[in-house]
Amino acid sequence: MTTNLDLNSIALRLKEQYGQVVFAEPDYLEVTAGALPHIAGYLKNTPGLDFDFLDMVTAADYTDRFELIYRLVSIKNNTVIALKVKCGRDRAEIPSLAGLWKGAQNQEREIYDLFGISFTGHPDMRRIVLWEGYEGHPLRKDFKEKAYDAGN
């Protein structure tokens, strides 16, 4: 798999269509939450790009914001592209990509469960590994587990 895509030219093409929502970083495209489904759909359905495989979705908590990372793979062209979305920590909401790739369903549920980021438009937005009624989202940096952090 190569990453020798010209991210700048893709960003330019996306900017023409969707306005100032795309910034090309060295390894990834940074996009706004609102433009994410459009850009993902564009990357998936444009002939020549063909990013038809959603490799991975995950998030990270940077205490002032969440960052979501999407890795899209084009099996046909053997290329990979990464998208990054930043979102605020209170009322964290991101449009779901489950409509484009069913492969996003379980992964987005996992992010919702462990980070508390909810995905709008997801067909089944529930906790996945923890049980209903569990309080808190363990992978948030400010999460305290009662028994474990009792001494701190």
Place this chain on the structure above:
Amino acid sequence: MTLATEPFILNIGPLHPSTHGVFRMRVVLDGEIIQDVEPVFGYLHRGVEKLFEQRTYKQNIPLSDRLDYVSAINNNWPYVMAVEQLANISVPQRAEYLRVIMAELQRIASHLLAVGSVMNDMGIFFTAFMYMFREREKIVDLLEMVTGQRLLYNYMRFGGVSQDIPTEFLPALDRFLKVMPGYLDEYDTMLAGNEILLSRTKGIGVLKAETAINNSASGPLLRGSGVNWDLRKSAPYSVYDKFEFDVPLGTAGDCYDRYIIRMAEMRQSLRIIKQAVEQMPAGKEKTPTPLRLRPHAGETYTQVESPRGMLGCYLVSDGTEKPYRCHFRAPAFINLTVLKELLIGQKLADAIIIFGSIDISMGEVDR
């Protein structure tokens, strides 16, 4: 007179031999036909990703073994590779070859268990399973000779592997490489044309290539549908670009194809091991690294082809001695996305086989 009927709800698992761990399926049945499936996860959730943030980089290596305990060596790999990238640690050539040999042995052991347990599910009780375990035992002996462990090997280190192979390992491996093709031929004679296997797997659980791709399936599940995607070929890591091997592909995408692919992949793994032993240079097995390792701040994503599919590690470092964030792309977890689509409309008895042919490991699904 008409009888009043209503759908029947059946819980399979979490403790049931066919769920290969503690997976639970809530199945809605109309007679024998499955109308709806709700997979229930989380019975083996240990919060591994949180545990990774609370331990130092080196303390985390044995934890990564425990993700997918059936192929522990493959699970070390993306994590150590990610840390090596962030900390700029170079790996000696000999260590890369040792990693390949051990990982391919582990792949054969894992596929043997996968095939053997599906046979159990379809009613060839324990005969095939015990045949498979005859060979798996030989592999586990080989791995024990090198690592001292039989299940969770804790073998890889940043910059290499924990220890070089002992002198008796290569002759023993050579004996294994000589006998194993004969055993695989034996399985083909006994199983590939076996009446039970054919009638229970041919045309059952058909997965189309587009559906597999849309559901992010990987590993034998994806290749069974005819998609040529194996990270060892398409994104060669370590020294995989130096070996000649084929990627077995299915045509129909049914359970039988997934079985055939696992059998064929074992032969390819043997080819890789043979070449790796011939090419392996002398040298050190490990680059020394500081005890309190502090990789540079940054993030990276590494991936390997584990027996279950694309296994990735997304690692964020903030320059301290503990990972800031560590996420594993668990192939078994993501492969289960397609389960619902595969099972609806099928008979309950076939559901067990279809589920088994995906080959999951709960340690990896729930993490």
